[in-house]
Amino acid sequence: MRLVNKWGVRDRTLPSSISESRKLPTEEADNGVQPSDGLPCDSIHDTTGKKIISWEPNDKENPYNWSNRRKLFINITCMMTVTNSTMGSSLPSMAIPFMTREWGVTSDTQKVLPISTYLIGYVFGPLLWGPLSEHIGRRNLTTAALSLFTLWTLGCALSPNWSSFLIFRFLCGTFGSAPIAIVTGQLADIYEDSVSRGRALSFYFAWVALIYAGATLIPVVLFLPETYAPVLLTRRAQKLRKVDPTAQVYAAFELEEKGVNQVITKVLTRPIRMILTETIVTATCLYLALVYAIFYISFAAFPIVFQELYGLSPGVTGLLFLPIFGGVLISLVIFSAWGTFLRKSQERNRPWTKKEEYRRVPLAAIGGPIFAVSLFWLGFSAKIDVHYAVPSLAGIGFGIGFQLIFIGMLNYLTDAYEIFAASANAAASSARSFLAVVLPLATTPMFAQLGISGALGLLGGLSLLLSAIPFIFLWKGERIRAGSAFCIALKERKLEMQRKAEEEMGKRDGTTTIGGDSQEEKEVA
Template identity: 40%
Template sequence: MELEAHDNSAHSCEARKIVLLDKDRLHPHRFSKTRKLYVALTVGLLMFNSTLSSSLPGGSSFYIAAHFEITEPLQQILISTTYLAGYIIGPLIFAPMSEHFGRKQLLLSTSGLFFVMSLACIFSPSYTALLVFRFFAGMGGSAPISVIGGVYADIYPDPGSRGTATAAYTMGTTMGTVLGPTIFGYVAYDNWRISFVLVAALAAIAFVGMLFVPETYVPVLEQIQAHRARCSTSCRVLVSNKDLDERSLSIILLTSTKRPVELFATEAIVFFSSLYCALVFAILFVFFAAYPYIFRTVYGMDHKTSGLAFIPIGVGTIVTMPLCMAYDRFREKQMQKGKRWATKEEYRRLPLACVGGALLVASLFWLGWTSKSSFHWIVPMMSGLPFGIAFNLVLIALFNYLTDSYGIYSASALAAASCARSILGAVLPLAQDVMYANLGIGWATSILAFAAVALIPVPFFFIAFGPQIRQRSPFCQAAQQCK
């Protein structure tokens, strides 16, 4: 499709014709179900591998420290915190770059960076070099976090399908994170380098898969189409809307980097959603040290057996999907019956976060006060089941609410949430040794529970006042007009 646009510059000899993507044939919304599934699964594999890498080497931090003769406890856990530091910076850069170069080129280059850095970790000559490699691996691994929501929005126009895809990838990220300690106990216990061998092997598979993923970002597809048209004809000046955007990449990066900070500082929905997601994410990372401490110290388990303590969290993650689907069916039936509440944006997912918040608090108190020799080890271990459900319900609900509320600005809103959770996820575990050593298991875990109690009202607040907040938000209103 072509539209005429006049160029008054001195170098223009004719009117420019703007190329628009053929929505009936070429638009990503029109991809076949098989093609959409391939795109979703491949990008999901990138996400899974990234989160697996965040936790898998963490289990071997003690052995890595022993190999490089690192004795300071805070330095030992830098193997995880440096990776998360890359998670903080990456989304701010890669989200706007995906809109400049396209989703495929960005994911292909960053997955290549992730593979190379993971490979370099295997042959690290020093602890400092290993930390540098981990930082850049974290940057490369953070790209799917900042782009996957945009990819799903590109191929799934229906909020229901997009919400299901978002729920699936959220669960995939959780599974990747919680499987790390379990895999380490049985695969990499005797040799810490095997952790990175496994990550690098999966990264290579994902990179090859990305080679066959089509571009999904419409402005870039239009730019490609215009370029091909210019190559095939010499008598017309054909351009895309993106070609007319004269902003440089540096300006785009500056604007897009500033926007997540602005949203976090001025938008109540973004601020409180980011805070809640950050706490939930940080608690999971605290568990990577707390679980081994609890089940080895109190119950005398070895490294292999204590890694199995994370399985209930994984089971809770699996249970989350049918719960989300059941709620969707219930809401659809209520809409068909003409129930007004079911049509409101806030009721699309937020009630799930209300349930998740209560389960989160219960699971933390359960773990903290049953981790005693007077209780069988299965009792505190099973607290992971409601925690796994709560973790995913909160993240799925709030991520979807951010996406639905901020539309074209959702990438920036999600980038703000991603940076916040990575910052807290990197910082809070630094205090875990002091907490559990000085306060004991019960009170140290209860502090996390009290923080979770303080944030329980967040989804209820959004349900009650969300429409008014969105009405007053310039970003939400601008996004609404673009729908």
């Protein structure tokens, strides 16, 4: 029988023949092999006599059980770090004409580079930060990346020429992309309940640079705690060994291979393998990449529509982005209403609430068609004999659709992959950033060749086509997840945790028998 003390230590040793056969769910999923028992331990060698600690039910140090006040602080701090990235990506857009004039830059392609080079950093950065946060923890990585982001932002401000400015913009994008990949993992760390996690993510998605980055760095360095459970368990085991040097108490995370080869072949390649092998990740990346690229195309499209066609000034054109912000606010109202409806339905035990896909994907299913219609609206209403207010109102639908698509799809990624959420979101971030680099370069030629209605009609048609993806998830998502190695590993892990909780309750009631353990554990006992 397995005994567990108040520290969560399993009071039994692991014979090497048993311990060598067990692998972490992460490792199993990475290798495409279904885990045999879901126990959270990696390939362990020479571990005879070592005791493995894990969380106990209602463990106060488990991030899931932290106070709401502490979770709220983490959520707000994470939102601040993400705002650095989202602000930084488009911050120079209205200043580009002045910078290019000062440095003598005349090429139209060159004028797009301040945003494109930042987004190139977005392509490569998440592939590094997401999986690394699952390997070494979230906090230190966030602190280091944000510190360097602040330094590179200062470099942009002090750049003596165009080339150095672009280099610093690339570095800003690379290090500024860290929160995009890490934050979803942090929220998955602290919110076990999908509704609470979804609400937190919605605020995360709702939207100078140097000052703000420096101000954000202060709470990150001083107050942001580590949220990654394996790292926290490692610290607990280290404390136990410090108190009793003879204790052979370890966290499973400590016993994993952490060599350079392991990091390169398994950890850092995880987002790429998820794009290539996970249908949910592949489809989500494709859809979000298009939507994200269209968002950045709008920075070049709006001047074409409202300055060249209607003859408005740059200042007035900038104000016409406000309807998009209004649409974002409306989307948050829709999200809140959906969350209330979902919660009430769960309390009434409606069968549909048991399905993973019906928690957040319906939001994307609503937002997709709205987003596509907004593009058609802008494209076909932008005519010299139609007042500019009419096409500008398309921004409301644009903001609603954009926000609901991102809330729905990225929430689904987080819910579906949980401990792998950072890698899944890193894959999505890199994919959409890649397309956001490429498509805006074609904006001016596309509008010149197809005209305003033709170019926006093409983008609207593509958006409408891919808006079928959320509906496919609602229809076949459960079957898709059933064939996913990563989702299988998560399911096994949850079953193990549930079994542990039931055993612990049985011990407290004095009803636990050896029959509660698996056959393998009976043999060990």
